[in-house]
Amino acid sequence: MNQPAVAPSRWLRWYRRSADPRVRLVCFPHAGGAASMFRDWPQWLPEDVEVIGVCYPGRQDRVMEPCIDDMGVLSTRIADVLQPFAGQRLALFGHSMGASVAYEVALRLQQRTGGVPAGRLFVSGQLPPHRVTPDDAHLRGDEAIRDEVRRLGDPNAGTVLDDPDLLELVMPAIRADFRLIGTYLPRPPTRLSTPISAYTGSEDEDVPVEGLREWAAATGTAFDHRVSPGGHFYLLDDPEALVKDLAGHLAVGSVVG
Template sequence: MEKRNTSRWVRRYHAADESPIQLVCLPHAGGSASFYFPMSQSLAPAVDVLSVQYPGRQDRRSEPGITDIGVFADRLTEQLVPWLDRPMALFGHSMGAILAFEVTRRLERDHGAAPVRVFASGRRSPASHRHETVHLRDDDGIVAEMRELSGTDARILGDEEVLRMVLPAIRTDYTAIENYRAAADDRIDTPITVLTGDADPRTSQEEADAWKGHTTGEYDIHRFPGGHFFLANHQQSIMKIVSEQLSAAVRQG
């Protein structure tokens, strides 16, 4: 319990100790734990939502970011081990979806603790590789990427001082995800639910469908109108899917 309380990685905005299940939420590149505050608010107290705060942003701004997904997943898995007293699911958006997959691989392989489900949102399958070099751009080039994906508050993009504070975290995250590689036969046993936008410039429908090959368990996919951050406009529908699948996992457990 002490390790839980001292972890700088985990935020609980609406602690639900009596909940039978936990949902670990992993942000996108450049994102922070607070991105999942609305999800925590919506699902509590039925679900205990743990929002992950990556190093290099907000209250962890003084810590160096992590530029390797494997190292990222190793460290995050270590932080989640103290929480394995209850069933756990993982929800990740964009880079967070890949981290959810890699953390699940480690939980299954090293701890014999398979999560009940992985929700992979806004990201092509682990083995669907594109050559991308956003992390090599200058600051203006990274800002252009953020504007294209519309995932950053417009107030931040217009505030030079705030923008300069968050750019290092964005660059390290992009370095990690753009250099990530997975094999087509890398699989987990945990069921996967894919959530995708039908106009996402970073994930084609075929690349989203390819998640099916990365689990030996159940798989389903839900498509929504919208681009990379489609979930912002479909929160109610997404919460319904997550809530229903977690409730089913509890009943089956």
Template sequence: MDPQHPPLSPWLRRPRHRPQADVRLICLPHAGGSASSLRPWQYLLPSGIEALTVQYPGREDRFGDPMVDTMHEVVDAVVNALDPLTDRPYALLGHSMGSAVAYEVAVEARRRSIPAPVRLFASGRPAPHHAHRGDVHLRDDAHLAADLTRLGGTPPEVLADEELRTAVLRYVRNDYRLIETYHPTRAKPLDIPVHVLIGAQDPECSVEAAATWETTTTREVTTEVFPGGHFFLAQQRRRVAATIAQALGQDPGDTAPTWPSTP
């Protein structure tokens, strides 16, 4: 094993290895999301940013791994995976449920005296202490599927296929249980800039709800609104990548010219 390049944790996926990157971007998907769901815009990031995405167990290449349905267990695993990667600056980006995970990861990193992220990107969800908890995980499969349809992030053909639908709803329900039973940590505000990204038509997070992130930090909070709904990250991939690049002090035009041939 090369001590300069230790193997990644099973919790992390890296679509492109960039050993010379200035900053790492640790991404945390939404409830029911996977590492591949964030790749379309990650591939558009400039070469100065190396993206890594948390792969929650129970889906894609971790389908057979036992699922985790408590915030504490997820955060503990993510911080353990992150610790060896703090030899260079890093930022956190979470979408929807992932934004709450990102907040808790930043709080836990501070508790463990691990270097703090240079910025937290919170997408598509109010600040943890202001978010509605819900009870969708307690409902039947029809209600769970209806909520996925409402948010628009799941292809209709997935929910139309009985076998595929059963497999997907298995880990979606697990993630909904995690976020709907989550009690945010009562901690003093973070000392890092927060950048809130929302979709203009997102039913989950309005501009007013985005402003609640001001309670989480002593530093500046920037809110940026994109066209689209809850899954604007995919719909506005180029704008999202450019926004993240600029916020991290990188040239958004410095992007690899070719699209990868593998997913």
């Protein structure tokens, strides 16, 4: 097996470690988001579930690294890091842009191993690959990007967008993420050999339930979905409810691997 070109410690942030984990839950943040959004999740999960956040280049302690604005490049590099875990009890969760990245990582792991890339894929706040609707905000400049961030309703974004010093620090990563998702074009989905659970907010106009259900076309096995109260960032309103639902799917005997 090829060793990853970049040490896993650069890409992965462990919010709970286990000497013998039953499941590793690897979490992918949204555009402009950081791995730290998952740091509180262990309190709602069994102790034998490791919780790992993916840290994209250009943010947190990687702020001086060049950002990646291409889906193929980003997902391939993350797959390099996660490949040693493939075929074990691995689960992937992604929100918004992170859901698309998680799907692409699972697809690459499946192509490399020829087996089950992960025990379950959780996708949140995003449409499946054949239904994505690329936004052109990245072509219209920083103000258009900021307007889109505000429209999506991230409750943590207001402080950053209104502080010139913070905005200058994080804007390169936000630009890169919006270009990445804006150039991620619709295509027929490749079916995963991994069950998929899909989530959206009841008031998320970008991810209506009828579109969410189409994630079923991206798996050759089990599919289920859940609608929670709230908008695009419903998971920040009540993270406990979401994580406890994930825990049910991660219960003993329910994860492939």
